[in-house]
Amino acid sequence: xxxxxxxxxxxxxxxHDEDIDPHAGEIISAGVDVGSVSSQVVIIVDGKLxxxxxxxxxxxxxxxxxxxxxWALENTGLEIDDxxxxxxxxxxxxxxxxxxxxxxxxxxxxxxxxxxxxxxxxTILDMGGQDCKAIRCDHRGKVTNFLMNDKCAAGTxxxxxxxxxxxxxxxxxxxxxxxxxxxxxxxxxxxxxxxAKTEAAGLLxxxxxxxxxxxxxxxxxxxxxFTLIERLGVEPEFAITGGIAKNIGVVHRLEDExxxxxxxSDIDSQIAGALGAALFAKALYEKKMKKK
Amino acid sequence: MITAGMDLxxxxxxxxxxxxxxxxxxxxxxxxFEQEILAKEVMNEALVQAGIELDQxxxxxxxxxxxxxxxxxTDIITEVGAAARGAxxxxxxxRTVLDIGAEEGRAIIVTPEGxxxxxxxxxxxxxxxxxxxxxxxxxLEITIEDFGPMSLTSDKAVPMNAQCAVFAESExxxxxxxxxxxxxxxxxxxDAISSRIVSMARRVSIEPEVILIGGMAYNVGFVASMKxxxxxxxIQVPDNPExxxxxxxxxxxxxxxxx
Numbered sequence: 001x002x003x004x005x006x007x008x009x010x011x012x013x014x015x016h017d018e019d020i021d022p023h024a025g026e027i028i029s030a031g032v033d034v035g036s037v038s039s040q041v042v043i044i045v046d047g048k049l050x051x052x053x054x055x056x057x058x059x060x061x062x063x064x065x066x067x068x069x070x071w072a073l074e075n076t077g078l079e080i081d082d083x084x085x086x087x088x089x090x091x092x093x094x095x096x097x098x099x100x101x102x103x104x105x106x107x108x109x110x111x112x113x114x115x116x117x118x119x120x121x122x123t124i125l126d127m128g129g130q131d132c133k134a135i136r137c138d139h140r141g142k143v144t145n146f147l148m149n150d151k152c153a154a155g156t157x158x159x160x161x162x163x164x165x166x167x168x169x170x171x172x173x174x175x176x177x178x179x180x181x182x183x184x185x186x187x188x189x190x191x192x193x194x195x196a197k198t199e200a201a202g203l204l205x206x207x208x209x210x211x212x213x214x215x216x217x218x219x220x221x222x223x224x225x226f227t228l229i230e231r232l233g234v235e236p237e238f239a240i241t242g243g244i245a246k247n248i249g250v251v252h253r254l255e256d257e258x259x260x261x262x263x264x265s266d267i268d269s270q271i272a273g274a275l276g277a278a279l280f281a282k283a284l285y286e287k288k289m290k291k292k
Numbered sequence: 293m294i295t296a297g298m299d300l301x302x303x304x305x306x307x308x309x310x311x312x313x314x315x316x317x318x319x320x321x322x323x324x325f326e327q328e329i330l331a332k333e334v335m336n337e338a339l340v341q342a343g344i345e346l347d348q349x350x351x352x353x354x355x356x357x358x359x360x361x362x363x364x365x366t367d368i369i370t371e372v373g374a375a376a377r378g379a380x381x382x383x384x385x386x387r388t389v390l391d392i393g394a395e396e397g398r399a400i401i402v403t404p405e406g407x408x409x410x411x412x413x414x415x416x417x418x419x420x421x422x423x424x425x426x427x428x429x430x431x432l433e434i435t436i437e438d439f440g441p442m443s444l445t446s447d448k449a450v451p452m453n454a455q456c457a458v459f460a461e462s463e464x465x466x467x468x469x470x471x472x473x474x475x476x477x478x479x480x481x482x483d484a485i486s487s488r489i490v491s492m493a494r495r496v497s498i499e500p501e502v503i504l505i506g507g508m509a510y511n512v513g514f515v516a517s518m519k520x521x522x523x524x525x526x527i528q529v530p531d532n533p534e535x536x537x538x539x540x541x542x543x544x545x546x547x548x549x550x551x
Contacts (some may be wrong), residue, residue, distance in 0.1 A: 048312060059469055147336060152417065153458035162458060194418035194457045195395060205325050 006159030009056075010171050016070045018053035020080050025286055029085045030097060031108065032065050032278025034092030037129025037157060038202075040062045042276035043074035043083065044250035047282055051076050052078045061092030070096060079144075085285035087277040091130075093155050103280050104148050105273045106135055112276030113239050114141025115118070116265040125225060125254075126272070129157040132225055132234040141173040141276075147232045153193045153260075155224035156245045160250075163191050163277065167210045168202060178214040178249030185212050187220035196220065206280035214249065222253035229258070236261050293551050296330060296338070296349050297345075299367060299374065300358030303394030303422065303507065305331055307338045308538040309349065313546060317342035318535050327358045331503055335364060352546040355537055357395070361406040370480050371537060372400055372411050377547075378540025379503050380406035387499035390438030390518075390527075391537070392489060392508035394422040399493035406543075410496045418457040420488035422508050427457050428481045434524050443478035443513030450480040458485070478513060486517035493522075502527050509533035 002142075003090055018189035020027055033040045035057060043051040053072035067089070068179045080098060088096030089108040096102065107124045119139040126133045131150035137143050151206060153159045164171040185208070190196040200213050221244075240262045246269060255261055267275070294316075294496075299306040301323060309317040317338040322397055331531050339346055346364070354362030355374035364369070371501065373486070379389040380402055389400040397420045401409040414420050418427070450472060454460040459479075468475050485508075502525045508514050509529050519527055 059466060151455050153456045158458055158462075191416045192418045192457070194423055202325060 005175045005271060006063065006166070008171050009147070009166050012055045013050070014053035014074060016076050017049065020045055020048060021051050022050055022076060022082070025282050027280050027282055028078070028083050029285055030069070030083045030087075031274040031281060032069060032086060033090040033105065033108065033271075033274035033277060034061050034065050034088065034096060035090045035105075036131070039068040039090070040271045041068040042274040042278045043072055043076075043078070044132065044275070044278045044282060047270045047279070049267065051266070052274065054268070054270055056154045057092070060075055061095035062097045064092065065096040067096065068105070069116060085281040085288070087281040087284065089273050093270040100281070101284060103277060105141055106133060106148075108273045108276030109133070109241050110135050110137040110143045110217065110276065111141045111279050112272035113137070113241055114275070114277060115279060116267045116272060117237070117239045117263040120237045123232070123237045123238045123261060125229055125231070125240045126240070127155075127225065127240060127242040127250075129159065132228060134229040136235060145232060147228055149228055152191075154191050155221055155228065157252055158249065159193045159221065160244065162197060163200070165216070166197055167212065167213060169210060174214055174218070175247040175249035175251070177211045178218045180211045183213045183221070185216040188216045188224055191224070218247070218249035218255045222250050222257055225228070226254060228259045234258060234260065236260060239263040239265075241269050241272035243270050245251035293302045293546065293549055294344065294349050295542045295545035295549070296352040296364070296547065297351065297374070297538040297543070298333070298335070298354045298362050299358070299538035299541060300327055300331060300354060300356035300362055300371065301393055302396070303355050303529055304534070306535050306538040307331075307380050308535055308537070309338050309342045309344070310542040310546065311342075313551070315539065318532065318538070320360035320534060323358070328361050328363055328529045331358075334361050336534075351549055352414040353368070353541040353545040355541045361528075365533060367545070368438045368494040368543055369450070369549065372398055372413070374537045375505060376400050376402040376408045376537040376542035377406045377543045378538070379505060380404070381539060381543050383473045383501065383503065383528070386501050388493070388502040389398070390489060390493060390502065390507040390548065392420075392422065392504070394507060397421055397489055397492060399489075399496050399498070401496050412492050412495045414492055419455050419460070420485055420492065422506075424457045424460070424485055425481060425511065425514070427461055428464055429522045432477060434474065434478070439478055440482075440511040440515075441483045441539045442475045444516060445481040446473070448479070449483065450476045451479045452484045455484075455488070461513070469478065474487075479517070482513040482517040483521070486514060486521045488516065490521045498522070498525060500525055504529050505533040507534045
């Protein structure tokens with residue numbers, strides 16, 4: 001039987017910095033972000049980003065955490081026991097077996113974004129697989145307020161995956177293709193992803209091409225998260241974390257609606273939560289050592 | 293006097309032909325992209341069933357999401373207005389109409405004359421509509437016809453956390469992986485949707501008597517869940533619950549002609 005192509009499936013990956021010798025470092029800490037759709041592990045050495053991995057979350061949180069951890073450690077010469085302190089975060093944070101402590105993903109994303117984009121970031125939009133959070137923080141990356149949608153797939157990565165599958169376009173290509181249109185269409189009018197799918201099928205029937213439908217859905221999604229972030233109030237500077245931050249189709253349309261550019265960083269936007277957790281882990285380990 | 297009511301719904305087209313207030317034909321067909329052409333087909337079938345010609349119909353009123361493009365109709369009425377009028381014609385003692393269709397759920401409070409006193413509607417979200425059950429039936433790989441009866445064989449309340457149909461589909465798959473019996477899952481789905489409907493209905497104050505109409509009223513599991521959730525009320529389920537809106541439209545045509 002031919003294997004059905006899964007267009008929503010994004011690439012899993014790991015990375016580590018060859019120029020850092022982790023054994024020369026004093027404190028090795030890690031953050032494990034077990035999200036509803038993806039899991040990330042970040043390892044930092046004395047506060048410097050050293051290694052990370054990003055994988056799809058399986059049906060079992062502890063296994064997902066273990067798999068992502070061993071993938072992050074792959075070829076680094078490090079063992080799990082070399083890590084001084086581990087913080088778990090994300091939807092499955094209470095089920096991270098190697099974690100010494102669990103911290104909410106909202107706190108971790110703010111902390112991670114503060115590291116990635118610098119102390120000037122005040123508003124963070126974390127666009128995850130199954131939820132979307134608008135977070136306000138201070139110059140140290142401490143959360144001052146937040147709003148979140150975790151009830152509805154509209155405005156989440158899952159919604160975009162459904163569309164990638166419907167239109168048979170790889171999820172990584174969605175953003176770029178959504179700009180290959182001769183005009184910007186009206187957004188898809190249905191809020192609900194299920195109804196939007198029906199609406200899109202109707203548009204295709206009317207002769208719209210795939211890219212035009214992607215453009216219409218991307219702007220609907222941008223508008224959906226815009227309403228969330230507007231309710232919280234946007235204070236510059238503004239940054240986007242999570243998987244959707246890589247989708248320029250949504251990001252650019254959201255920037256247009258906000259009249260504000262999102263900050264950019266060399267660091268992968270999807271690891272912000274795990275990175276924040278690793279930074280908390282370092283601070284917690286230092287505190288623990290001081291007490292001794 | 294012969295009148296017709298057409299209900300061009302999101303999922304199905306329903307047409308009722310009425311002679312002096314008595315239904316003489318009722319036809320239902322799956323809707324599609326060419327709703328106008330399909331509506332003509334359904335009307336022709338209804339005319340054959342009634343044994344009359346189109347020009348014998350004195351007036352046609354259309355309702356439903358596709359009402360604005362309805363052929364033959366000289367007037368249109370909202371789904372809420374049509375459901376209220378149709379329901380009161382079925383039973384004049386009704387005060388609350390719960391109308392659950394493929395893509396919308398409505399709770400309507402009616403006056404004894406069949407006018408709308410208050411209503412609440414959900415058309416934004418698939419949770420709380422027939423589409424939700426269809427999506428879950430797909431995930432469970434069972435037919436929509438089996439869904440209700442299967443849920444009645446369960447006596448276990450398995451909680452469903454997801455509200456969104458997209459997330460609920462993943463949850464159903466997880467439940468299947470955890471070897472939860474299918475009948476327990478179907479019951480969980482029925483409970484989830486009825487709790488959505490009841491919380492919407494409570495936004496308008498529910499008054500007795502209560503009637504449940506629309507395609508979801510065919511789902512015996514959902515009806516049972518509704519009865520469990522809305523314990524303080526007796527819920528009536530009429531014959532042909534899906535036709536009440538079309539009947540309401542035919543009644544409104546009848547009223548307009550001074551019948």
